[in-house]
Amino acid sequence: MPLAAPPAAFVLDRDGVLNELWYEPEFGTVDSPHTPSQVTLCRGAAQAVRMANEAGVPVHVVSNQPGIAKAKCSPRLLLAVTRRLVDLLADEGARLDGIHYCLHHESASMERLRSDCPNRKPRPGLLERLCRTERLEPRDCWFVGDTPRDIEAGRAAGLRTAWVGNVRCDVCPTRREARPDLSATDLTTVISQLLGSQPS
Numbered sequence: 001m002p003l004a005a006p007p008a009a010f011v012l013d014r015d016g017v018l019n020e021l022w023y024e025p026e027f028g029t030v031d032s033p034h035t036p037s038q039v040t041l042c043r044g045a046a047q048a049v050r051m052a053n054e055a056g057v058p059v060h061v062v063s064n065q066p067g068i069a070k071a072k073c074s075p076r077l078l079l080a081v082t083r084r085l086v087d088l089l090a091d092e093g094a095r096l097d098g099i100h101y102c103l104h105h106e107s108a109s110m111e112r113l114r115s116d117c118p119n120r121k122p123r124p125g126l127l128e129r130l131c132r133t134e135r136l137e138p139r140d141c142w143f144v145g146d147t148p149r150d151i152e153a154g155r156a157a158g159l160r161t162a163w164v165g166n167v168r169c170d171v172c173p174t175r176r177e178a179r180p181d182l183s184a185t186d187l188t189t190v191i192s193q194l195l196g197s198q199p200s
Helices: 045-054 074-093 127-135 148-157 173-177 187-197
Strands: 009-012 022-024 029-031 059-064 099-101 141-145 158-166 182-185
Touching: 009 074, 009 127, 009 187, 029 045, 045 173, 045 187, 059 127, 074 099, 099 127, 127 148, 141 148, 141 187, 148 158, 158 187, 182 187
Parallel strands: 009 059, 009 141, 059 099, 141 158, 158 182
Antiparallel strands: 022 029
């Protein structure tokens, strides 16, 4: 679905869109990577970001990262994970124009980060702030996520939304209230469609 003009910006969730979620076999849980060694790019993610770079469209990350609040990682480790993500993208010629995290959680074990924060998705605060800071018109931007809360946040902020995953979001009963403008299996498909180009 090529557009008349390219998006003003792509805004991406992080885990499940750019990097794979981390499976911890000892506990049988799936979560954000908490150490650099756990960071693996999603298939085609670097290619997708590079396509946006080459088209001159800014790429920002907006993500809930409550690992520090939940005492699952430290500020140093979060920084190291972020650096690893940036380095892996750079290795394939891709770059991010900004990374924006909400560190809060309403049931955080750390009191200073215990908050029903307006920046924590599905609330739209962080997306709204990004658009103000970068002087972006929300309706000209796309937010790409892999969960209903991503779609809810994007819609609440006035951005157009795309959902990536292996289940069709538009027919999943648990996601009917968070229907995106576009659904695809991966980020490369989303970016190429919105740029009206083919992955190289």
